[in-house]
Amino acid sequence: MSGSSVPRVLVFDSGIGGLSVAACVHERLPAAAMVYLADNDAFPYGSQPESVVIERCCALIARALEQYPCDAVVVACNTASTIALPHLRAIIKVPVVGVVPAVKPAAAQTLNQRIGILATPATVRRPYLDELVREFASHCLVGRVGHPGLVQWAEGLARGVAVPQAELDSALASLREAKVDTVVLGCTHYPLLLDSLKQSLPEVRFWVDSGDAIARRVEWLLAQTGRSVDAQGQDDAMCPPVAVAIFSGEIPEGITEFMAGLGLQPKEVTGSWPGDS
Numbered sequence: 001m002s003g004s005s006v007p008r009v010l011v012f013d014s015g016i017g018g019l020s021v022a023a024c025v026h027e028r029l030p031a032a033a034m035v036y037l038a039d040n041d042a043f044p045y046g047s048q049p050e051s052v053v054i055e056r057c058c059a060l061i062a063r064a065l066e067q068y069p070c071d072a073v074v075v076a077c078n079t080a081s082t083i084a085l086p087h088l089r090a091i092i093k094v095p096v097v098g099v100v101p102a103v104k105p106a107a108a109q110t111l112n113q114r115i116g117i118l119a120t121p122a123t124v125r126r127p128y129l130d131e132l133v134r135e136f137a138s139h140c141l142v143g144r145v146g147h148p149g150l151v152q153w154a155e156g157l158a159r160g161v162a163v164p165q166a167e168l169d170s171a172l173a174s175l176r177e178a179k180v181d182t183v184v185l186g187c188t189h190y191p192l193l194l195d196s197l198k199q200s201l202p203e204v205r206f207w208v209d210s211g212d213a214i215a216r217r218v219e220w221l222l223a224q225t226g227r228s229v230d231a232q233g234q235d236d237a238m239c240p241p242v243a244v245a246i247f248s249g250e251i252p253e254g255i256t257e258f259m260a261g262l263g264l265q266p267k268e269v270t271g272s273w274p275g276d277s
Ligand code: DGL
Pocket: 013, 014, 015, 017, 018, 043, 044, 045, 046, 047, 076, 077, 078, 079, 080, 120, 122, 123, 151, 186, 187, 188, 189
């Protein structure tokens, strides 16, 4: 347990993508405080060996929990979730929630049985995505795009760098040609690109990500542990949505303003963590 007066949730990603999930958690649980932890020193996880992802996730999250005890951990990264969840659950005492591409809800929503799955090159290749498609979307035509540029473009948004729309358009050409009406955002960075994605694929009717489902799961878990998630009586000034944002590498330029724009004003931002101490 966090021991703090409000429930506290640690949200972890390799970069700023997990902020899309943190925003959903904050919307559902405005009284909860968050610790945001990004392993941006090793970003992107998709190009790291699995052993490195496991080792870094376990070490960083365990260290963060020592310093900032939390009531639940959200691994808001598809890559880390597919690789490291069992390892994390073996060493961490509080509940750990992972994220999976929302293939099931997308298959239930599509009207023309044509789905696009947008993910990182690593996630697109994983056998577990094949299993999700086999289990839930076997009646659909499924197009997959695993493009390395999208996570970088999402990271650029914090620095105020505009998404290169023409490059995005060509990255998504196969989904346009396939006439998909539903797209799964299988990487937590991608909801941050939603305006540009919509511009690129105006025919798509349903954009499906996992943020709300994760937020509901966190709410349920906190209720199970008896932590109050009632916003009544909380003083916003006393309880900013993000108690601390921790980056293993340099603090991304413009991050405080970017987080504030998502409604996730951080009280404190730390970089080069855990440092030498
Ligand atoms: N946000 C991460 C995900 O959902 C980015 C992946 C990466 O770092 O490669 O997978």
